[in-house]
Amino acid sequence: MQLEKILQSQGFGSRKQCRQLIENGNIAIYGEVYSNPKADIEVNKLEFIVAGKSWQYREKVYIALHKPIGFECSHQPQHHSSVFSLLPAQLIERGIQCVGRLDQDTTGLLLLTDDGTFLQGLTHPKKHVAKRYIVTTNRPIIDEQITQLKQGVALRNEQGIYAADDCMQLGENQLVLTIHQGLYHQVKRMIAAVGNHVDALHRDQIGQFKLPDDLTEGQWIYLSDEQVNQARQLV
Missing domain, CATH: 3.10.290.10 (RNA-binding S4 domain)
Structure with missing residues (x-):
């Protein structure tokens, strides 16, 4: 070339x-x-x-970012800084996009790529790609709430019942919750549906890929070929 x-x-x-x-x-x-x-x-x-x-040289780029609080997953943020401000200009010039989104007040694992097929595959509802969150609640969690989340809850303005793929209590006010859908504010709405409120939300895993322990907030890394291939198996 x-x-x-x-x-x-x-x-x-x-x-x-x-x-x-x-x-x-x-x-x-x-x-x-x-x-x-x-x-x-x-x-x-x-x-x-x-x-x-x-x-x-990379024909396509695949990136894992540890998103901090106070950043929007948009090239044109409305009220906060853009997550793209954390990346080199060369990646933005390539047209890199977020694979799904995290709210500005949510931290954790965010994947980004300029591979449109890869992006669409991971975000398509029919692919059922699991996403795991650490949820800190305002009020103590009770067993009944865990049961409800596993069985499924109704969400306002949505059809059907939405259940956690997995749900386990970590502490009095903390649980780990896995979902495969990607509705707007879904985790927050599910927690509200069982009578509690989310104070903090952190995503630590997408599919089999876990947020590296040594990747601090605001830092990013290129995914290895092996990691990209693992993600491709999901789509």
Whole structure:
């Protein structure tokens, strides 16, 4: 692939901007500075340096972000900062999107990608991809509420009954809840339906992928090929 096309595909700007980066001597591959925008480069396992920073060629990107509180999952946030402000400009230029959303007051695992097929597969209701949440409630949790959540509750303006795939109490005011749907404010509405209220909500798992213990709030990582393949098996 031509070098200028490689840079453009990786989010370094328009073809013209990428050409200028190359002609100005800002691109190096395996220690060699390239000045020819039309140079034909093998992209398999390609690593390159742009203005002193190392990058790896990725046909598509798959990212796990530990979302902090106070961030909206939108490119055009209304009342808070955007989660995309936590990412490099190159990823935003590639058109990366959130795989589902978390409310601004919800923390935890958020996946992002520029692979439209992957995104649609994980978010399609028929795929039943499990999502696990740690829920902190305002009032003590009682056994009857756990039973109701497992059996299913009715939600206002929704058809049918919505049950937790799994529900287990962790403490007096805390439980772990797994659902596979993705209704608006679903966990909060389910907890309200059994007579309680959510004070804090944290998602720690999607499918088989768990939020890494060492990934602190605001940090992100690229998913490994193995992790991407595991996620693909869900869709």
